[in-house]
Amino acid sequence: MSEVEDAAVTLLRLLRNEMRVAKDDGSLARVSVTSEWQNSEAFKGCDGQVTVGLAECTDQKVDLSGKTRRRTSFLRVNVWATEQAGANEAGRVIRDKIVEEVNRVVRQNRSKPHETLYDFLKGAASQMHRAYSGSSEVSPYHSSWETLSSEHIQQLWYSDDNRYEVRRSENGAFAALLFRFKLESRESVVKKLFLSFEGYGAAPAGNGVAVKVWNHEAGTWQHMQVGGAAGTDETLTLALTADLPSYIDSDGCVWLLARTLYASDGAAPALLFCDYVSCLVVVNGISYCDVVGYRALDRVDVKPFIYRTEITVKSWFIEKLGV
Template sequence: MSETEDPVTTVVRLLGKNMRVVREDGAIAKIYVSREWVDRELFKNYDGQITVGLAESRDTKIELSGRLRRRLDTLRVNVWSQNMLLRQKMVEEVNRIVKQNRNRPNVTLYDFAGLGYPSGEPHKAFQCEAANEPAPGDAGWTELTSLEYQKIWYSDEDRLSKSHDVNGEYALLLFRFKIESREQTIKKMVLAFEGYGTAPAGSGVTIKVWNHVAQAWQQAQSGTGETDETLAITLTMLVNDYVDDDGHVWLLARTTNPSDGATPATLYCDYAFCTVTVKGITYLDVVSFRDADLVDVKPFLFHTDLTLKSWSFEDVGGIF
């Protein structure tokens, strides 16, 4: 059954996945983003905390019949740190993230940037060679090395290549994305592969997504380019069938044609990613913010209170 994601969950994920704050020593600050409230014990292991809560939600009709309605939410975002300068950086980062994503706060990007072996969590990538298309759990898949992961971090023409020269066999890559949203809230999912493939019988890449209910690779998309092209699979129906019980979505890419034993089949990958759009708020912006430091405690707790607004639209059939 379809569900609407509550705005607090959406904003927590948006801030948590995009927060990048650098400390004065050049290291990346550890920021914990959660629902309300602040936990002072967290400062033993984190540089700062951001909490999100719902202050108010108003429902208004936007046509006379009341069939179409708008839900306007007011959200509290509180920034906490024991370092004044770090608090300021966190506030600026919240403003940046919200403004850059104000028209698509419900869209989340999943990719491999910064991941590596064996710390390739929550997403992982594998490679193999075969005459068929092995299932995700097949023993033939081998995880990428740390250096190989770096090749697919960004769309930067620094490509990962997988070559295989056994007659009748393909070069294959497998990408596993860990989806944070509840399956029931997913409205649309897009899985994309940027790269190309070469083989004796012709160039091209074929991508497919794993249907864990049918236990089969489905939704094939193919290209014929000899240079980078982006192939995408868009899912809007029965999306739950493609998210397994562990919250994983699996994308397979292979050379469209196999090796002939003399000339290898080679698969090149520059970038792979997944975007997930959930049912829920479709607009988010910063209304105001103010400092509210706690100086009657030791050490001081530097605090900024931000007010955000969001909205979603609803008809008698649900969120659209």
């Protein structure tokens, strides 16, 4: 039986990656998302805190044989805020905004909480992901790869035709990009990986781009997809559904390579253009969740007041037993 990710872990990751709380001045609030319980130290560097924990889990058979079962988990999502010196907004207002954002994220992702989309916009603040430029298909750990600057990384944030360009003029050199995606899930719970590259390549011998994924156990680039022959943006996707631990290295990273299909001839360069790149991870875990209620649990017997709302989220996971 494959490992199932804990429901609280799945929901915590969803909230951490998708929540965007805007203040009245347009800036983003700093919100800490952790497992239970509230940590007063978190308020020193954040505007608010969200904690996620399991309240109760039940197991029911769906058919008469009992081979198909449904695990129903009730999760506690607590939102915490307090008054802070020099803050432009009251703690109660911040708490209410975070509650609304939790509701939005859960409802919009209610049918896909087990899916996480990684790209360079969402990974910008934590610098979880990396991008490099090069001129050949060497190992992702080779020292010849050159790290892209934060300004160049910003060109990969959106699919908006603001492309990053790699140019290689040496004879026999390809224009290549290497992308590292740092996964938050344990490799044993990952069920599917979808790696997507949007862009195109051009060289003296013709247009085209090839994308591959690194198999760290075999030590080779595999699952090549080719496109971009028209010299315009094209999205190439590598779908991995088997032997996934071979593509997630010991640091929890997945490596994607994109290079021009043809090399430079020394007279004209090889050019690679990238508009957007992403990695979609599907884990073996809850496939549905929704908010079923919430209540206020403010602490006004302490100073400063602690504003707290407890949200109850219901989720389920359908499991089919082999025996």
